[in-house]
Amino acid sequence: QSVLTQPPSASGTPGQRVTISCSGNSSNIGSNWVYWYQQFPGTAPKLLIYRSYQRPSGVPDRFSGSKSGTSASLAISGLRSEEEADYYCAVWDDSLTAWVFGGGTKLTVL
Amino acid sequence: EVQLVESGGGLVQPGGSLKLSCATSGFTFRDSTMHWVRQASGKGLEWVGRIREKAYNYATAYGASVKGRFTIYRDDSKKTAYLQMNSLISEDTAVYYCTDDFYWGQGTLVTVSS
Numbered sequence: 001q002s003v004l005t006q007p008p009s010a011s012g013t014p015g016q017r018v019t020i021s022c023s024g025n026s027s028n029i030g031s032n033w034v035y036w037y038q039q040f041p042g043t044a045p046k047l048l049i050y051r052s053y054q055r056p057s058g059v060p061d062r063f064s065g066s067k068s069g070t071s072a073s074l075a076i077s078g079l080r081s082e083e084e085a086d087y088y089c090a091v092w093d094d095s096l097t098a099w100v101f102g103g104g105t106k107l108t109v110l
Numbered sequence: 111e112v113q114l115v116e117s118g119g120g121l122v123q124p125g126g127s128l129k130l131s132c133a134t135s136g137f138t139f140r141d142s143t144m145h146w147v148r149q150a151s152g153k154g155l156e157w158v159g160r161i162r163e164k165a166y167n168y169a170t171a172y173g174a175s176v177k178g179r180f181t182i183y184r185d186d187s188k189k190t191a192y193l194q195m196n197s198l199i200s201e202d203t204a205v206y207y208c209t210d211d212f213y214w215g216q217g218t219l220v221t222v223s224s
Binding site: 043047050086101102 | 154156173214
C-alpha cells in the first residue's frame with residue numbers, strides 16, 4: 001500500500017491529452033515538491049518533472065506538472081506511442097521522514 | 111555528461127552482507143543529497159534511504175523495511191555513495207538504483223537466495 005495513490009493504469013490514443021493523478025496528504029504533497037518519473041521496462045527511471053512544475057532540459061513541453069493541495073497531476077498532451085511506459089510520482093514525506101513513491105501508473109497508447 | 115554507475119550487486123545468501131557503490135561524475139556530488147531506490151521484479155519503486163550533504167552533517171534516513179540493517183555513507187573525495195546491506199532477506203532481492211533525485215544510475219541487481 002503506497003503512501004501516494006496513483007491509478008494503476010491509464011490510456012489514450014495518439015495525439016490525445018492524458019492526465020495521471022497522484023494523491024497524498026498534508027505531510028507530503030501538501031508541503032513538498034512533487035517529482036514525476038518515466039520508466040521503460042528494464043531501464044532506469046527518467047526525471048520528467050521536478051519541483052512540481054519544472055521540466056528538465058530535453059523534456060518536451062508536452063509534459064506538464066501541476067499541484068493543488070494534497071494532489072498532483074502529470075499531463076501529457078499530443079500523446080505519442082513511444083510514451084507507453086510506467087509513470088511514478090514521488091515526494092518527501094515530513095511525517096515519515098522518507099521519500100515516498102506512488103505505486104506507478106502504466107500508460108497504454110491505444 | 112552526468113554519470114552515476116552502481117556496482118557491487120550479485121548473489122548473496124540469506125543473512126549475508128553486500129556493499130553497493132555509486133560512482134558519480136559530471137555534477138557537484140559534494141552538494142547533493144544521494145538516495146538509494148530499489149525495484150523488485152515487476153514491482154514499483156521503493157525508497158531505501160538517503161544521505162544528505164556535508165552542510166546537513168551527512169544526515170541519513172532509511173525506509174522502514176531496511177532500517178537497522180542497511181547503512182548509507184559517502185566519500186565526497188571519491189564522489190561515491192555506498193549502501194552497506196546486512197542481514198539480507200529474500201525480500202531485499204531487487205535492482206538497486208542510486209539517484210540525486212534528478213539523475214539515476216543504471217542499477218545493479220541484488221539477489222538474495224540460498
